[in-house]
Amino acid sequence: ETGVTQSPTHLIKTRGQQVTLRCSSQSGHNTVSWYQQALGQGPQFIFQYYREEENGRGNFPPRFSGLQFPNYSSELNVNALELDDSALYLCASSLLRGYMNTEAFFGQGTRLTVV
Amino acid sequence: AQSVTQLGSHVSVSEGALVLLRCNYSSSVPPYLFWYVQYPNQGLQLLLKYTSAATLVKGINGFEAEFKKSETSFHLTKPSAHMSDAAEYFCAVSDPGDSNYQLIWGAGTKLIIKP
Numbered sequence: 321e322t323g324v325t326q327s328p329t330h331l332i333k334t335r336g337q338q339v340t341l342r343c344s345s346q347s348g349h350n351t352v353s354w355y356q357q358a359l360g361q362g363p364q365f366i367f368q369y370y371r372e373e374e375n376g377r378g379n380f381p382p383r384f385s386g387l388q389f390p391n392y393s394s395e396l397n398v399n400a401l402e403l404d405d406s407a408l409y410l411c412a413s414s415l416l417r418g419y420m421n422t423e424a425f426f427g428q429g430t431r432l433t434v435v
Numbered sequence: 436a437q438s439v440t441q442l443g444s445h446v447s448v449s450e451g452a453l454v455l456l457r458c459n460y461s462s463s464v465p466p467y468l469f470w471y472v473q474y475p476n477q478g479l480q481l482l483l484k485y486t487s488a489a490t491l492v493k494g495i496n497g498f499e500a501e502f503k504k505s506e507t508s509f510h511l512t513k514p515s516a517h518m519s520d521a522a523e524y525f526c527a528v529s530d531p532g533d534s535n536y537q538l539i540w541g542a543g544t545k546l547i548i549k550p
Contacts, residue, residue, distance in 0.1 A: 324478075353537065362525055362540040363479070376537050410478055412538075423469055424538055426478040 323347060326411050326427035333401050333434050341396040341430045343411030352394040353424060354386060355410040363410055369394055370416050398432075406434045437462050437530040441541035449549045454498075454513040456544050458526030461507065467529040468509040469538070470500055474522045482524075485509060496520070521548045 323346035333339050345352050351370045355363035365378035369388035383399040392413070398405060408431050412424035442457040460466060467486050471479040483494025490502040496519075500511045509526060526541040 326478075362543045363538075365537040365539075368537060378537065408476075412479075423467075423481050423484050424479075425481065426471075428478040429476075431476070 324411060324413050324425050324427040326409075326430050328430060329428065330431045331433070333432065335401055335403060335434055337401050338397065338399045339401060339432060341398075341409050341411075341432070343394045343396070343413075343427055345392045345394065345411075345413030346425050349413035349415050349425070350392060351414045351416040352388055352392065353412045353414065354394070354396045355412065356380075356405075357408040357410055357429070359407070366396070401434045403434050406432060408432075437466070437528060437539050439526050439528055439539055439541040441524075441526050441544050443544050444542065445545045445547060447547040447549060448516050450518055451515050454511070454516045454520065454546065456511040456524050456526075456546065458500075458509045458511065458541060459507055460509065460526075460528045462528065462530055465502070465504055468500075468502060469527045469529070470494065470498070470509075470511050471525045471527060472496075472522050473525065473543075479525065482511070516546075516548050518548050518550065521546055 325344045327342045353368040354366040357363045366380050368376040372388045385397045387395045408429045410429045411427045414424040438461045440459045469484045470482040473479050483492045485492050485502045493499045498513045523543045523545045525543045527538045
């Protein structure tokens, strides 16, 4: 068991709505990353949080935003949902040491469907 | 920019046969390297990792991978395939030169096991 938990496991939203996904990181880890995995594709990096601040971002628009809390848990918020946002959203926790990330431990993901 | 190439989106082997999944990276500086497995509708599970120690790395479920700097490769192998190995496998790298500290992913290889 990795210790990374995500909620909810499944979610259906309507286009234009807003959604919040949650992630509880593994004990001892200080970094949380979020990935979007569309059907049949590899994960795409959304952003990473370290010490409650965003310290890396992939090619995603500003309507994708996040938070990291003092206990290292995290939220991913998506505003103005579009149909193409339908995907499996994965949260991963890791330990950032210097300039290298240790292995990331993933949660089971949240399957978001936008209709 | 760093990139990861997984040769073959689908690999089919017979049960009991050798499994070989290929991964090449583009960095001139040896990165950290990882193999993850994903079962349907689940998150990603770490199989093994290379972090500049032994070049032959043993992981879970009988898998191993060899880091070859001269070939910039990190191929995943298993001597004898089992039906339970059917899943999608992702190679990922952590690049010390990447200020995003993100994991960079290959597109994945779906492993099919024939009875």
